[in-house]
Amino acid sequence: MKKLLAVLLTIFTYLAAFIYFFPLLWMFITGFKNEGEAVIMPPSLFFHPTLDNYKIVWGSGIGAFLGNSAIIVVISTLLALILGVSAAYALSMFRMKKADDILFWFISTKMLPAVGVIIPVYIIFKKLGLLDSHLALILLYTAMNIPLAVWMMRSFFKDIPYELIESTQVDGATGLQGFFKVTLPLVKPGVISTGLLCFVFAWNEFLFGVSLTYTNSSTMPVFMASFMTQEGLFWGKMSAVATTAVLPSVILGWFTQKQLVQGLTMGAVKG
Template sequence: MKRMLSGGLTLGTYLIALIYFFPVFLMLITGFKLEGQAAIMPPTLWFTPTLDNFDLVWNSGAAKFFQHSIIVTLGSTFFAMLLGVPAAYALAMFRLKRADDILFWFISTKMMPVIAAIVPIYLLFRNLGLLDTLAGLILMGIAMNVPLVIWMMRSFFKEIPYDLIEASQVDGASGWVGFIKITLPTVRPGLISTALLCAIFAWNEFLLGVSLTYTNAATMPVYMATFMTQEGLFWAKMSAVATISVLPAMVLGWFTQKQLVRGLTMGAVK
């Protein structure tokens, strides 16, 4: 009976996973269809695949937008981690006055939707000459991800016994040496999971990209929207661009899945 229950739970888990993955599967196969085939409802699973859509979108500008997304994602993630990790360490390890208020202020910056602040941001970027620049998108990515880094990394740092920090200091390790050589390796799964989430958020950001860029710094989500025209939706080409867009996150998540799961579950069991 117990074996049958375990098998039923496993089968149910696979069915739920297939249900959630099915829209992604449709997107993947639609990119290999012709436009006429992509418009057929219900979608057909039997067709002759073609690479014409991928060749067309890549040669018509996707390579440039893909490069922009890579630069913005890597730049914003790197600087968000560079600023957020030391701040999270200080809030976790030191007795700071009004630390809870500081934490709440950081998370409160995520409560207001971007659309509510897009007009003043646009005017500020226009006056600073940051419109349609990669630097402007990187700055917005940093501002968007630093609160996430602080909140996530603080919970990971909280799991480190303070005795470990004191022991390193007794052995002669200074504050920065102990932080870099002892503390950071201890929370490496947390660092990987936090950096991966920041990269995904920066990679998928559409509203800031479409509002603050035109052509010189537009990213993949912005390029994908160009296939929504007055004549209709080009489903096959949109699916091809979407497939190219999700591949980096899928590959990165696949190779870091063990560290990601371990990082996201740190502190769940004591």
């Protein structure tokens, strides 16, 4: 009886997962249908998969937007990592009177709504001639991800036993050598998942992207939105674009699963 219940619960879980994932699955499948089949009623389950949508979409210049996203997101993620890791190292390894206050200040900037600054940010970038530039979004996404990087890395640095750090000091290594030879390798998994999460958040960011770019440096989410207004009736092509847009962040996101909870709760919960 108990075994039967367990099997039923497992089947139910599988069913729930299927329903939950269905919108994404359907998007993925529709990308391989030709336009006629994409909107046919009842929906066709059996069809000749075709790569036509992807060919058309790639021919129509999606590459430029993917490139914008890649440049902006990769550079801002690297910058956020370099700045965030060093700040977290200083905060967690060296006792400072104001360490908590600094940490809470960082997190408050992450929590405050972006719409609270979007208007002046727009005006400032307009005056500097940086509207629709890569630099504008790189700066914003770096600043957006630094607090996350600081908090995540802080909780990883905390896990390192103090004696290890001390031993590097005894060997006469300078702080910097000790950091690169001993500390950094120890937190490597943490650095990687911090970087991946920063990537995902920057890749998906929409408000700054849609308000500050027009054509030259639009990212994938912005292209997605304008594609829908212009060619929203072509579901096959739209699904192909959508699949291309979400694939990087979903796949990289999956790799962060282990540290995801710790990262998103700023170390308040260990996953």
